[in-house]
Structure formats: structure tokens, C-alpha cells
Amino acid sequence: MIEMKLLRQIATYAPEYQGVKDILLANDKIIAIEDHIEASITGIDIEEIDGSGKVAVPGFIDSHFHLLGGGGENGFHNRTPEVQLSQLTTAGVTTVVGVLGTDGVGRDDMALLSKARGLETEGVSTYIYVGSYRLPVNTLTDSVIKDLMAIDKVIGIGEIAIADHRNGAPTFTEFAHAAADARVGGLLAGKAGVTNIHVGPGKSRLSFIRQALEETDIPVSNFYPTHCERNEALLDEAIAFAKAGGVFDITGSENPDQTYELDGSIPFRRCLKRVIDEGLDTDCITMTSDGQGSLPIFDENNHFVEMGVGSSKSLLTGVKESVEKENIPLETALRAITSAPAKLLKFSKKGHLKVGFDADIVLLDEDNLTIDTVIAKGETMVEKGTAVKWGTFEKSEA
Template sequence: MQNEKHFFTLLKGVEVFAPDKIGKRDILIAGDKIAALEQEIEVPAGWDCRVIDLESCSAVPGFIDGHVHLIGGGGEGGYATRTPEVQLGDVINAGVTTVVGCLGTDGTTRHMSSLLAKARGLEEEGVTTYIYTGSYEVPTNTITRSVRDDIILIDKVIGCGEIAIADHRSAQPSKEEIANLAAQSRVGGMLSGKAGVLQLHVGDGKKKLADLFAIAAEGEIPITQFLPTHISRNPELLEEGIRFAKLGGKIDITTSSANIPGKRTGITAAKAVRYCLAQGVGTEQITLSSDGNGSMPAFDGDGRLIGLEAARIGSLFETVQELMEEGALTLESAIRLITENPAKNLKLYPKKGCIQVGSDADLVILDEVKNIQYVFAKGNMMVEKKQQCVFGTFEKNGKQ
């Protein structure tokens, strides 16, 4: 059963982190927008308005997950190791209201047109979606046969990714090929008013970020055009990520981790964030993403697959909770890693990533112990008192 919709919703007496802490406020939602944000709001008699008392709760912007395999990923261990598609419940129960989809290793049996269709389907079910054009290989997969044209002509395409570098599964692209993709993405973004970033899957290879440093040093393409992800994969790569951030670049840390022999390095996402901060990287240079529904393979020294798990979108906020529990960051600072920072990187701010009048009504309500109680996506209540109340087409009471 779908949740009953109201044009107006009034959230009363909630502590607002916008993400700056602004104190207790009433939040009026009108349709899919935040219409008012005041210390006290009175609704005129006769309005069809749902009123929710949120005393002792906190409101934060809806989470943005910038790297999710919406139609599944994997396949490195054969056909049976392809991971499943994302369902609406996977997204909203994790507090995510905006998701960016991508392909991965497999650009042969998974297609850009399928990714676009999945993104549109999830949007119809209630969340905001965007996608990257491309996959691991170079030349990469597109819809129009051009990265630039995809970004310009297809509304949901906001950049190119995930292109694999420093990985035995990549197409071993040259520095010139990476620069060309960045240039196409940049011009496509300029002509369409989009971010036009190039998201790069960084593996365990010896080159690490060397090509990105070389391209940025040449001065034609700014370092902010690149968004390397999986930066906490190993200690050496994390050190290069810190250097990259100190040069003005943005780095993305993957929150999912698999307990597979040979996979874990001891660098959890929270530990990586703490280390980056200790080394002088500003919080504004860091984002978190889940790699949701991507495969998490482990390989031996000869490149043979020895284990496989699927990444979880829920790991995104779990990492934020861990950072707060350890005292590394306050809620005000930690929540930026999955709200304001990705929104600005992807040129979605201030429509997304904040709580402001006129912004999309994407909100997560946390209880006293900072667990998710309510989720609103584009003004619609998707999770109520920890229970999913809107279901995808093929979900039944939260079960497929």
C-alpha cells in the first residue's frame, strides 16, 4: 500500500542541520519544495496539511549517493556473479533521496540505455536520479556514441564514469585518452549547464593517480574535472588521494567493504576520512559514496577471483554514524560528506544537498540517537517511523 500524499506537510519543532545547525524550526513542505522555514509556522484553517511533531528529532538534507550500480554490476566470476538491480527500498531505507547510477566492469551485457531506463523508473517511483555515461573500458559506452553529446542531449547524464584506471580490469587507457574523456565531459557540461565531471574507478595498480597529476600539471584541464573514487582501497592510494585533494581536487571514499580474505586492508571509510582530516584535507574536499549493488571482488596475486560480495547503499549513512560515534566529526560536519559536498561537486546545489526555502523537499529525520526515522523525497514521505511506506512496482511490503 502506498503512502497517502498531502500537498502540504508541516514538520514541527525539529532541530535543523541545513547542513549548518540553525536551531529548532518548523518546516513547511508544499508539493515537492520547501516553502517555509521559520521558528513557528501556523497553517491556515482548511488546508489539507499533514502535521508531524518532531520534538527531540533532527532534520538533515536527503542523502546523495554518487556511485550506485542501479542495474547491478559484477560478473568478474562468470555469469552467476552478476549482482541484482537496485530496488526503491534499498535506496530510501538508507536515507538516500538522490542517486547517481553507473555501469562498471561489464559494458557488454549491461547497457547505457538500460541504465537510463532504470534511472527513469526509480524517478517515477519517487527518488531523484542521474547517471554517468560510460563504463570501465576506453573507448567507453555511450548512448549517442559521444560522451559530450550524451551530457548535452540526455537530461539525466551529468558526467562520464566510471572509467577504470590503475586496474587489471581496465582497458589500460593512456594519459591522452583520459584527458580526451575529461575534455569531452568538460565541454559537454559547459554547454548543458551540468557538472560534466569524469568519475574514475581507481584500482590497485602501480600508476595510481599518476596520469591525473600529469594532466592537471599541464594546465589545460582543471583538477576539479576529475572525481577519483575508491580512494581508500589501500594505504598508498590513500596517500595519493590526500596529495590530490591538497592540490584542489575532490576525492570520493567508498563506504562499502567486504569481509573477504585478501580484500580488506584495515582502512574503513570512517578511518580513511579521519586520516585525511588529520593530514590537513578539508571536509569540503571529501565525499562518500556506497558503490551500492556493485560487486566487491577479491583477487589473489595472479588475478584469480577468490571471493565476491555485493555492496550496500546502507553503508553510506552507517559511515557517517561511525564518524559521529567516534567523535571525529559532529553531525553538522559529517552530514556534509553525503549532502552538500556531492551536491556542489555535481552542480545540484542548492536544489539538492541543503535545507533552504525553494530547495527540493528531500529530508531525513533522525531521532535522538541519530537513527533514521522519516525520509521525505521530493515532498513525499517514503519512510515513516522507521518503516518503508512507499514501495517500488515489484516490491511487496519491503520484500521482492
């Protein structure tokens, strides 16, 4: 059965601005983008969506999300819950990459894979990294390479922790071997094969990555460090990493200025502005939410202070602030949550509004950039800012 939608006369960002267009969808694909489309097919109803007062952008890619929840650093009662479908879609996320964090015991890769498959069935696109903070990597099969080759949803390893007291104190050799296996597995499977790297607050910062680039032949593109907004010294190292051809990630915040005041984390908008001022290609920076992950804060003695929880809503906050506070063009800010992660992670049909690409589209209000409509794989998930498609065990608020 063919289901078709026609978005009429909508300002279109692919993420590059395309002008006012009609966008025609058939099932889960974009099949036409034109100045004006006349479509009539006998026996098929075409749902028309009025694009006046809205902008169409690619569905958001959140490439660092704790689908199973995270936390536990202050005891079992601090374990955060699993994500539900509508928590992703109402934030504009149509593609998500699941990770494990500190706890790779109470939660494991099989449970993560199962959760990802469940969310895929409910309507969004999902992938995972195998492993957790610690090395060696716990795998689903008997090796990292085999996981990448045999399991469709596995695109790399992570989040491997460096510069963090919770990482099990891995040696550089362990780190390099894991990254090399991810590289080879990616090559054999035609996947990104990245090592997603949690960069903690330790003074060693990106030293393991620098050493790997100096002492091994692993390409810079296989290292994907995140949490690079922690402080100016770490951001400086991330900028140097980008100048060497790398891509680094910033963890978004729903209240960036408050977060900066509390722990010194630099707002995404300022990180992006720094990239632009340095003359770098903006594909070198992405933004993720660390969603459902606990956000523990430790004192100078590594004692737990307090806990927060990440949300994908931080993605749009970062984009809006970039536009409104730094005067960065919308098409530039959008890249960090659309085309840039799609390029790095080899999502060949994601991150752009193009003919033949997946029908993952977010409609924003033209005046305030709030979410109006979310379409994932051609199915409407959100209308007028409210979820209309719910997860299996969610209850409608209606």
C-alpha cells in the same frame, strides 16, 4: 493539487546546525524554515510531523551506484540484481547517480538510463554517468559532448577505470581526450561534466590524473576519483589531490572494521579525520556506497577469491562512526553525503535544507542516529524505519 507537510520543532541540520525549527513543505519544495510557523490554508490539509526526539538532515546523495547491478567477474551467476526503490529509501537515499562498471556489454547505457527514469517515476531523484570501465566511452548518441547536451540525466562519464587490470589498458591520451570531452559537454549543458574514476589496486594509482593536471588544461574539479580508501598509499595520493583543489570519494562499508581487516580498506571515519587533521576543507571528501555493485576480491595473481555486494546503508554507518568513534561533529560528517556531492555535481537544489530547495529530508533518531522517516521530493517514503512507498514490482512486507 497542493500537498503540504509541517515538521514541528525538530533539531535541524542543513547540514550546518540551525537549532530547533519548524519546516514547511509544499509539494516537492521547502517553502519555510522558521523558529515557529503558523500555517492554515482554506481547503488544504497540512500534515504535521512531530519532530521531538529527532533530527532533520538533508536527504542522502549516493553518487556512485550500480542501479542495474554489477559484477560478473567470476561468471554469469555472479551478476548482482538491480536495485529496488525501498533499498535506497530505507537507507536514506533520495538522490542517486547510476554507473556501469566492468560489464558495459551485458548491461549498457540505454538500460541504465531506463532504470534511472523508472526510479525517478517511483519517487527518488536520479542521474547517470555514461560509459563503463573501458575507453573509449560508449555513448547514447554519437559523442560524449552530445550526451551531456541532449540527455537531461547525463552529468558526466564513468566509471572510467585506472590502475586496474580490468580496464582494457587505455592510453593516457585516450583518458585525457575522454575527460576533455566531458568537460566541454558539461560547460555547454551547464552540468558538472565530471569524469568519475574507478581507482583500482594497481601501483599506478592516481598517475593518470596527475599527468592530466600537469599536461592539459582540464581543471582539477572535473576529475572525481573513487575507492580512495583502498590503502594508505592511495589515500596519501588522494590527500595530495585534494590539496591541489580536487574532490575524492571513499567507498563506504556496512562493517568498516571487518573490511579493514579483510583487505586493508580504510574506514570512512579515519579518512575524514585525516582530511580534518590536514586542515583541508571537508568539501574535498565524499562517501558513496558502490551500491549493488559486486565487490570482487582478487589475489596477488589477479585471481578471483570472493564476492560481496554494496549497499547504501554504508552511508549512515560511515556518518555514525565518524560521530561516535572520532568525535567529529554530525554537521561535518553529513557533508560527505549531502552538500559536498551536491556542490561538486552541480545539484543546485539538493544537499541542503534551505527555502526553495527540494523537499528531500531524512529524520534521524536523536539518540542513536537511526533512520525514522525519509521524505523524497515531498513524498513520505519511509515511516518509523519501514518503507511505506514501494517500487512498481516490490511487495509490501505487511
